[in-house]
Amino acid sequence: xxxxxxxxxxxxxxxxxxxxxxxxxxxxxxxxxxxxxxxxxxxxxxxxxxxxxxxxxxxxxxxxxxxxxxxxxxxxxxxxxxxxxxxxxxxxxxxxxxxxxxxxxxxxxxxxxxxxxxxxxxxxxxxxxxxxxxxxxxxxxxxxxxxxxxxxxxxxxxxxxxxxxxxxxxxxxxxxxxxxxxxxxxxxxxxxxxxxxxxxxxxxxxxxxxxxxxxxxxxxxxxxxxxxxxxxxxxxxxxxxxxxxxxxxxxxxxxxxxxxxxxxxxxxxxxxxxxxxxxxxxxxxxxxxxxxxxxxxxxxxxxx
Numbered sequence: 001x002x003x004x005x006x007x008x009x010x011x012x013x014x015x016x017x018x019x020x021x022x023x024x025x026x027x028x029x030x031x032x033x034x035x036x037x038x039x040x041x042x043x044x045x046x047x048x049x050x051x052x053x054x055x056x057x058x059x060x061x062x063x064x065x066x067x068x069x070x071x072x073x074x075x076x077x078x079x080x081x082x083x084x085x086x087x088x089x090x091x092x093x094x095x096x097x098x099x100x101x102x103x104x105x106x107x108x109x110x111x112x113x114x115x116x117x118x119x120x121x122x123x124x125x126x127x128x129x130x131x132x133x134x135x136x137x138x139x140x141x142x143x144x145x146x147x148x149x150x151x152x153x154x155x156x157x158x159x160x161x162x163x164x165x166x167x168x169x170x171x172x173x174x175x176x177x178x179x180x181x182x183x184x185x186x187x188x189x190x191x192x193x194x195x196x197x198x199x200x201x202x203x204x205x206x207x208x209x210x211x212x213x214x215x216x217x218x219x220x221x222x223x224x225x226x227x228x229x230x231x232x233x234x235x236x237x238x239x240x241x242x243x244x245x246x247x248x249x250x251x252x253x254x255x256x257x258x259x260x261x262x263x264x265x266x267x268x269x270x271x272x273x274x275x276x277x278x279x280x281x282x283x284x285x286x287x288x289x290x291x292x293x294x295x296x297x298x299x300x301x302x303x304x
Contacts, residue, residue: 055260056264056266079245095176132159172218253265
């Protein structure tokens, strides 16, 4: 199988690396790095994760479930899912379009577009939320017009969706751009020469080549959308039962010393992180398996 071949290839390379005196490190160096890595992982990742679930379940399953079915918690969960359901597909469309334009075409302003895509990575989420307040708030650029037409964006669901869109839109594009640049344009050009139109080229040539990178970007985008705090906190208004997402609800419960309820909702976000990690690992494994060259066999079926 391709996956097994990939694993064996990696093991063979590691064995060759360790077998050469010029590249082999002393045993104490290897175990020192392993020990430091495991210590860091245990102290800063594993123990906090265990603490979240321990505190969430410390008062029993009844208290845990009561915190999750509380009306404010259910409202926060619904709003979080709503923002993700809207933001992720929009970022999916934008990411594919931007990556295709950047990787397959040459045009003036190409580097500027790449820079703008990276903008949410360099701007604080709090600043991003403040930008929307200054533009769509009651005293913002369009605030008077919005008030006259009874349209509310800030301190309402539209503002939360806009803030979520801003902080998540680079993820899909940034996963696809290097992938599509590495693949080049040859297959698309060949399909067009053979008579395929644009949609046929995309569905039958481009999409199969980028499917794992696309899914990887969507998973990361969804995880960030559900876990976003800073930008959403600025534009939400913290209205219980209306504009609180799950991270904001956790903050309010914790500030009110409702620790069991706060950790119960936080455990849902932790479960989301674990599910995201599992899906991410599966995607990486499948992508590596698809990219691995087929194993050659001799005339009797044995490896050549």
